[in-house]
Amino acid sequence: xxxxxxxxxxxxxxxxxxxxxxxxxxxxxxxxxxxxxxxxxxxxxxxxxxxxxxxxxxxxxxxxxxxxxxxxxxxxxxxxxxxxxxxxxxxxxxxxxxxxxxxxxxxxxxxxxxxxxxxxxxxxxxxxxxxxxxxxxxxxxxxxxxxxxxxxxxxxxxxxxxxxxxxxxxxxxxxxxxxxxxxxxxxxxxxxxxxxxxxxxxxxxxxxxxxxxxxxxxxxxxxxxxxxxxxxxxxxxxxxxxxxxxxxxxxxxxxxxxxxxxxxxxxxxxxxxxxxxxxxxxxxxxxxxxxxxxxxxxxxxxxxxxxxxxxxxxxxxxxxxxxxxxxxxxxxxxxxxxxxxxxxxxxxxxxxxxxxxxxxxxxxxxxxxxxxxxxxxxxxxxxxxxxxxxxxxxxxxxxxxxxxxxxxxxxxxxxxxxxxxxxxxxxxxxxxxxxxxxxxxxxxxxxxxxxxxxxxxxxxxxxxxxxxxxxxxxxxxxxxxxxx
Amino acid sequence: xxxxxxxxxxxxxxxxxxxxxxxxxxxxxxxxxxxxxxxxxxxxxxxxxxxxxxxxxxxxxxxxxxxxxxxxxxxxxxxxxxxxxxxxxxxxxxxxxxxxxxxxxxxxxxxxxxxxxxxxxxxxxxxxxxxxxxxxxxxxxxxxxxxxxxxxxxxxxxxxxxxxxxxxxxxxxxxxxxxxxxxxxxxxxxxxxxxxxxxxxxxxxxxxxxxxxxxxxxxxxxxxxxxxxxxxxxxxxxxxxxxxxxxxxxxxxxxxxxxxxxxxxxxxxxxxxxxxxxxxxxxxxxxxxxxxxxxxxxxxxxxxxxxxxxxxxxxxxxxxxxxxxxxxxxxxxxxxxxxxxxxxxxxxxxxxxxxxxxxxxxxxxxxxxxxxxxxxxxxxxxxxxxxxxxxxxxxxxxxxxxxxxxxxxxxxxxxxxxxxxxxxxxxxxxxxxxxxxxxxxxxxxxxxxxxxxxxxxxxxxxxxxxxxxxxxxxxxxx
Numbered sequence: 001x002x003x004x005x006x007x008x009x010x011x012x013x014x015x016x017x018x019x020x021x022x023x024x025x026x027x028x029x030x031x032x033x034x035x036x037x038x039x040x041x042x043x044x045x046x047x048x049x050x051x052x053x054x055x056x057x058x059x060x061x062x063x064x065x066x067x068x069x070x071x072x073x074x075x076x077x078x079x080x081x082x083x084x085x086x087x088x089x090x091x092x093x094x095x096x097x098x099x100x101x102x103x104x105x106x107x108x109x110x111x112x113x114x115x116x117x118x119x120x121x122x123x124x125x126x127x128x129x130x131x132x133x134x135x136x137x138x139x140x141x142x143x144x145x146x147x148x149x150x151x152x153x154x155x156x157x158x159x160x161x162x163x164x165x166x167x168x169x170x171x172x173x174x175x176x177x178x179x180x181x182x183x184x185x186x187x188x189x190x191x192x193x194x195x196x197x198x199x200x201x202x203x204x205x206x207x208x209x210x211x212x213x214x215x216x217x218x219x220x221x222x223x224x225x226x227x228x229x230x231x232x233x234x235x236x237x238x239x240x241x242x243x244x245x246x247x248x249x250x251x252x253x254x255x256x257x258x259x260x261x262x263x264x265x266x267x268x269x270x271x272x273x274x275x276x277x278x279x280x281x282x283x284x285x286x287x288x289x290x291x292x293x294x295x296x297x298x299x300x301x302x303x304x305x306x307x308x309x310x311x312x313x314x315x316x317x318x319x320x321x322x323x324x325x326x327x328x329x330x331x332x333x334x335x336x337x338x339x340x341x342x343x344x345x346x347x348x349x350x351x352x353x354x355x356x357x358x359x360x361x362x363x364x365x366x367x368x369x370x371x372x373x374x375x376x377x378x379x380x381x382x383x384x385x386x387x388x389x390x391x392x393x394x395x396x397x398x399x400x401x402x403x404x405x406x407x408x409x410x411x412x413x414x415x416x417x418x419x420x421x422x423x424x425x426x427x428x429x430x431x432x433x434x435x436x437x438x439x440x441x442x443x444x445x446x447x448x449x450x451x452x453x454x455x456x457x458x459x460x461x462x463x464x465x466x467x468x469x470x471x472x473x474x475x476x477x478x479x480x481x482x483x484x
Numbered sequence: 485x486x487x488x489x490x491x492x493x494x495x496x497x498x499x500x501x502x503x504x505x506x507x508x509x510x511x512x513x514x515x516x517x518x519x520x521x522x523x524x525x526x527x528x529x530x531x532x533x534x535x536x537x538x539x540x541x542x543x544x545x546x547x548x549x550x551x552x553x554x555x556x557x558x559x560x561x562x563x564x565x566x567x568x569x570x571x572x573x574x575x576x577x578x579x580x581x582x583x584x585x586x587x588x589x590x591x592x593x594x595x596x597x598x599x600x601x602x603x604x605x606x607x608x609x610x611x612x613x614x615x616x617x618x619x620x621x622x623x624x625x626x627x628x629x630x631x632x633x634x635x636x637x638x639x640x641x642x643x644x645x646x647x648x649x650x651x652x653x654x655x656x657x658x659x660x661x662x663x664x665x666x667x668x669x670x671x672x673x674x675x676x677x678x679x680x681x682x683x684x685x686x687x688x689x690x691x692x693x694x695x696x697x698x699x700x701x702x703x704x705x706x707x708x709x710x711x712x713x714x715x716x717x718x719x720x721x722x723x724x725x726x727x728x729x730x731x732x733x734x735x736x737x738x739x740x741x742x743x744x745x746x747x748x749x750x751x752x753x754x755x756x757x758x759x760x761x762x763x764x765x766x767x768x769x770x771x772x773x774x775x776x777x778x779x780x781x782x783x784x785x786x787x788x789x790x791x792x793x794x795x796x797x798x799x800x801x802x803x804x805x806x807x808x809x810x811x812x813x814x815x816x817x818x819x820x821x822x823x824x825x826x827x828x829x830x831x832x833x834x835x836x837x838x839x840x841x842x843x844x845x846x847x848x849x850x851x852x853x854x855x856x857x858x859x860x861x862x863x864x865x866x867x868x869x870x871x872x873x874x875x876x877x878x879x880x881x882x883x884x885x886x887x888x889x890x891x892x893x894x895x896x897x898x899x900x901x902x903x904x905x906x907x908x909x910x911x912x913x914x915x916x917x918x919x920x921x922x923x924x925x926x927x928x929x930x931x932x933x934x935x936x937x938x939x940x941x942x943x944x945x946x947x948x949x950x951x952x953x954x955x956x957x958x959x960x961x962x
Contacts, residue, residue, distance in 0.1 A: 319573020
């Protein structure tokens with residue numbers, strides 16, 4: 001049962017082949033059996049899950065089920081879940097039971113999806129390897145010596161290991177696409193404003209966007225349909241109904257214009273990744289796509305601009321974690337200053353503190369113009385690069401990550417090298433565009449991801465291109481050893 | 485040396501919305517601590533602000549009423565600093581691009597002098613919560629009911645040259661925001677607060693002196709005291725060869741002095757940047773037109789109308805338009821008196837104001853309604869009662885003894901206008917006062933007043949004084 005996709009499971013549930021309760025128990029059993037090794041969950045909500053499954057079964061019996069009704073999913077621990085610990089991977093929120101549901105949580109609940117637990121992640125979504133989590137690292141199902149990527153590493157590993165058919169993630173600089181690539185699954189970061197950020201603990205507000213993980217593009221499309229939509233509680237969510245993400249999946253992509261940015265195939269790209277990506281592009285040629293080279297001339301500015309904007313916003317967003325109202329509070333503070341300094345000093349991990357320091361510096365009087373303002377100007381240039389490119393092509397493709405999964409500890413002492421692992425994903429967040437990563441082969445037995453970038457609100461185009469590719473390849477069906 | 489004082493004010497007016505600026509929680513004053521703070525006000529992880537459109541409308545009203553530019557695009561920024569009653573660790577406030585800027589207000593200094601005070605800007609922001617230091621045994625209690633309450637911060641140009649001018653400006657703003665219905669102006673509850681920037685310079689010098697910012701001056705009286713104290717202090721410092729330090733000073737209302745709070749060096753670096761959770765506020769001409777239509781008659785316009793329509797002096801018209809409530813009361817009195825503008829003004833500003841002051845009441849709590857007062861004035865006008873008897877009727881109105889007509893009837897206060905009756909009384913008075921008649925006829929005209937007094941006494945004040953005068957003159961000379 002655990003090898004079935006969401007689409008298959010949904011059909012099975014409706015045909016009465018099994019109940020949601022049985023399906024949910026299967027997932028819970030697999031978590032109990034396999035997650036000691038992976039560490040992909042921070043919290044497993046067994047009782048709540050079984051109760052939700054029984055409610056879903058009733059709904060299925062009464063004929064009111066949607067495609068997600070009764071489907072177990074894993075929820076990144078960045079989304080607030082009423083009555084359930086919401087830690088954001090941090091000691092700071094280890095004691096935080098959210099008193100309300102995030103809009104994404106609410107929408108998935110309303111669709112009848114069954115949350116079986118909250119997944120591990122880099123602390124406050126800051127990281128590309130899942131090594132910064134207070135709850136310990138997550139291992140890659142393909143090789144326990146390597147990282148699953150981050151920050152949504154737990155959600156990606158859980159789907160890759162067939163613990164759940166689908167999961168949620170958030171992507172600020174690549175945190176859905178990079179772990180999807182490193183774990184060999186499909187992940188989508190929607191257009192900024194497509195999915196509500198309400199109740200999603202903020203890292204960098206102008207970049208954060210929630211999206212789904214699944215094994216197939218078709219499953220991702222169903223999840224996105226449930227997650228997306230205008231939310232009056234998020235002023236940056238866009239007042240525009242979600243598209244039909246499944247209806248156009250099978251459309252022919254003959255004549256689809258694919259652009260390859262020359263800057264995405266240069267120095268620093270692993271040769272095995274290059275080979276896999278080129279093979280994937282050959283498949284697209286066979287499907288009738290027309291591939292041309294394009295230029296995104298300001299690409300090299302994306303990482304530096306991102307590491308000004310994201311830390312600046314995070315330094316302000318994380319000020320509310322002060323030991324006063326919720327979360328970690330230092331014991332026996334001598335005075336207010338001591339309460340602040342020790343609560344934050346002890347509650348946050350090293351990477352979070354590093355970014356708060358960088359961001360505080362970038363926003364300081366006298367530096368604001370040189371850093372934050374300049375970075376915002378760069379953002380505009382990057383956006384214009386993309387807009388020019390989309391005058392020529394329909395979809396931009398390239399590698400998701402410069403290498404396959406790297407070894408645990410390999411980059412954790414060198415933040416700059418770590419930051420460069422998001423070199424191909426970051427520009428998409430700066431521009432607010434939708435992006436996907438789909439499984440596109442292997443290098444040295446480790447998965448490689450192909451990145452697809454679309455114009456604003458063209459998630460349906462990306463899903464169509466991804467689905468057609470998955471009809472002629474089986475990379476997305478490969479199972480890591482030990483998780484069969 | 486002669487010194488000149490330079491003052492600019494920053495006024496925080498709490499906007500009179502039902503819910504907060506970025507959340508749906510109530511803004512009602514005086515609730516149990518933390519019962520009006522929702523997830524957004526508490527700054528819980530994951531929450532987001534959503535702008536209350538009503539505050540935009542209110543700010544635009546203020547902008548239009550002060551001849552200001554209403555910005556087509558304004559931006560909310562984050563002002564970052566740590567304080568226990570600031571839940572998010574930043575205050576959302578407009579910084580570089582305020583919603584209203586470059587306006588002015590005219591203040592009257594005396595009967596003939598009007599001074600124009602520039603308004604630099606007015607911007608929207610959220611209030612913080614309150615720290616409570618009593619009753620927590622060495623700890624601090626936090627009440628977040630006020631967190632997220634909408635404020636309009638109104639910043640003036642440094643155009644005022646005395647505490648008196650500062651008070652006049654502050655009162656004018658106070659009156660205006662209440663006219664507009666955008667702030668209840670309640671200073672005890674903190675709905676209307678003021679900080680003052682004060683400096684002095686030698687008379688004739690162009691450059692400003694170093695200023696200090698005075699905080700915590702939350703009554704008109706305190707503003708005056710604080711500014712006067714601070715001006716004296718700065719002059720004393722400068723005259724003894726010292727320099728004024730740029731700093732924030734706190735006014736101590738008990739000791740009538742200002743004390744240093746923090747210097748410029750100790751000031752926070754607020755690390756302002758545009759709040760990425762909120763879109764810029766965009767205001768188009770259609771919205772401005774709509775708000776313009778909803779504006780009430782403004783104090784200056786109303787004052788001119790009172791002068792034109794009722795023949796009031798500038799001073800009287802100014803007093804009667806000081807608040808919207810007083811202006812409304814006055815107009816109702818005029819209407820129910822049958823259009824007696826001057827008489828109404830005299831009674832509202834005289835007898836009524838005196839009685840209200842004595843009882844410590846505001847106009848909207850007056851025991852005498854505007855209609856009742858107007859009804860009485862109608863009886864003065866038609867000669868039913870004299871102005872003197874009217875004071876007696878007014879006292880009975882105040883005591884709640886009925887309408888003017890009922891009181892006149894039941895207490896028999898109707899004026900005697902029957903000539904023959906008055907003539908009879910005059911005859912009697914003259915007969916009883918032969919000595920005075922003799923004196924009068926010998927040229928001592930002062931004695932005339934004595935006869936009038938005797939007639940009024942005999943009629944218990946009810947005789948029409950004008951008639952008494954005329955008849956007496958005729959009869960005494962006969």
